[in-house]
Amino acid sequence: MADDVSKHGMWSSRMLFVLAAAGSAVGLGNIWKFPYITGENGGGAFVLVYLLCIAFIGLPVMMAEILLGRAGRESPINTMRKLARASGGGNDWTAVGWMGVVAGFLILSFYAVIAGWVLHYIFLLAGGTFTGADGDFTTKTFSAFAGQTLPNIPWQELFWFTVFIAATAYIVARGVSRGLEMAVRWLMPVLFTLLIGLVVYAAIVGDFAAAWRFLFKFDASRLTADGVLEAMGHAFFTLSLGMGAIMAYGAYVPARVSVTTTAATIAVLDTVVALCAGLAIFPIVFATPGLEAGAGPALIFQSLPVAFGGLKLGALVGAVFFVLVAFAALTSAISLLEPAFAFLVERYNVKRGQVAIVAGAACWLLGVGSVVSDPFLGWVDFLTGKIMLPLGGLLIALFAGWVLAKRVVAEQLGFAEGWKWIVWSVAIRYVAPIGVVAVFAYPLVTAIHEHLHAGS
Ligand code: PFF
Numbered sequence: 001m002a003d004d005v006s007k008h009g010m011w012s013s014r015m016l017f018v019l020a021a022a023g024s025a026v027g028l029g030n031i032w033k034f035p036y037i038t039g040e041n042g043g044g045a046f047v048l049v050y051l052l053c054i055a056f057i058g059l060p061v062m063m064a065e066i067l068l069g070r071a072g073r074e075s076p077i078n079t080m081r082k083l084a085r086a087s088g089g090g091n092d093w094t095a096v097g098w099m100g101v102v103a104g105f106l107i108l109s110f111y112a113v114i115a116g117w118v119l120h121y122i123f124l125l126a127g128g129t130f131t132g133a134d135g136d137f138t139t140k141t142f143s144a145f146a147g148q149t150l151p152n153i154p155w156q157e158l159f160w161f162t163v164f165i166a167a168t169a170y171i172v173a174r175g176v177s178r179g180l181e182m183a184v185r186w187l188m189p190v191l192f193t194l195l196i197g198l199v200v201y202a203a204i205v206g207d208f209a210a211a212w213r214f215l216f217k218f219d220a221s222r223l224t225a226d227g228v229l230e231a232m233g234h235a236f237f238t239l240s241l242g243m244g245a246i247m248a249y250g251a252y253v254p255a256r257v258s259v260t261t262t263a264a265t266i267a268v269l270d271t272v273v274a275l276c277a278g279l280a281i282f283p284i285v286f287a288t289p290g291l292e293a294g295a296g297p298a299l300i301f302q303s304l305p306v307a308f309g310g311l312k313l314g315a316l317v318g319a320v321f322f323v324l325v326a327f328a329a330l331t332s333a334i335s336l337l338e339p340a341f342a343f344l345v346e347r348y349n350v351k352r353g354q355v356a357i358v359a360g361a362a363c364w365l366l367g368v369g370s371v372v373s374d375p376f377l378g379w380v381d382f383l384t385g386k387i388m389l390p391l392g393g394l395l396i397a398l399f400a401g402w403v404l405a406k407r408v409v410a411e412q413l414g415f416a417e418g419w420k421w422i423v424w425s426v427a428i429r430y431v432a433p434i435g436v437v438a439v440f441a442y443p444l445v446t447a448i449h450e451h452l453h454a455g456s
Helices: 014-025 028-040 044-072 076-086 091-126 135-146 155-174 176-205 208-216 225-238 245-250 259-287 296-309 314-348 352-372 374-403 406-413 418-455
Strands: none
Touching: 014 176, 014 245, 014 259, 014 314, 028 044, 028 091, 028 225, 028 259, 028 296, 028 314, 044 076, 044 208, 044 225, 044 245, 044 259, 044 374, 044 406, 044 418, 076 091, 076 245, 076 314, 076 374, 091 135, 091 155, 091 245, 091 296, 091 314, 091 352, 091 374, 135 155, 135 296, 155 314, 155 352, 176 208, 176 259, 176 296, 176 314, 208 259, 225 374, 225 418, 245 314, 259 296, 259 406, 296 314, 314 352, 352 374, 374 418, 406 418
């Protein structure tokens, strides 16, 4: 069958697809964002909602993206067009692909800013800046670097942000097997090992019990409507769902790989990494005066240097750890651009290298807004994470569940009846879409509820 390979290239094995998709999923979302939003949203209850969203919404949507990608074998935009036509759906479904391309650019524009912070910290750590440092020192160091506001131009921030965008564009330009596979093959396992080491270290020197309670003790009173939306949005963000990144990668998956097993593997890996990041950071936060769980985006940059600063060889280990985080960010960043790249190559038959320059420049321009303005960064984060990704995920679930011909789905999943089929159908048709709609509606419902109570 001519359709059984993608013109953009193919993953050379099941293992490499899992690594690449896990490389996309595991990134700043796990190590930087998960701890800080958990800290801001009061811990346990937020974590539980996040885990439920991963299992009941994220997993089915991930399966849907992989199977759609592999059934279409093209960029998300053209895959959606092709599959919608073949199933008798309208051309409007291509909008899912377009929204994903836009979301990818928007996300990369601020993702690269945070990755730039990581790059800067590699050098601060390696230079021994934090040897023996306390919470006060790390907090001040961070705001001196990233807390500048206009008219001051944060040159250092701008520089590292630019380096990261350039590196991303360069790797995507090299294409599937040469660029993407190499970056994920070695670095992910090393990152994971170091992270576990850090958890052990944090357990020895920090307040592990307090961290455990904070992360896993369910306290419904700390749950807010905004927290629930944040948790769901983050489930999409951390698994790279809702914008076609996994769909694009799915297009390069060989025919015989199991969609269910790979999706589950990726989701579990991603979740374990996020929880480990929490277990590495919060023991330090709770044992260090001057640090707070609710510190916001600065959290890991304030807490981890304290841990490394108190460690023999901490400058070296800390620098290595941040190098690996930077690589984790890079393997995620390249997947943000892949849908756009694949589309442009299909549509205009251009070379990936040419696209890289234009795409990199566009992202850079957009990202400068986030470099100079924290509110702008927050706004782009909000628009993509809380609106575009969940909306994209909802549409993907609806398409896979209700529009796509059963024959296509069954062929991709490898089953068409029995309990597996029933679980899949219920999950993709009802549980995932209703979950997303319910979370979207929740703030509205609470607002009405509060309004009525205020009136009575
Ligand atoms: N999943 C990445 C992370 O957790 O850092 C971020 C991301 C990558 C989001 C790719 C969306 C995406 F398509």
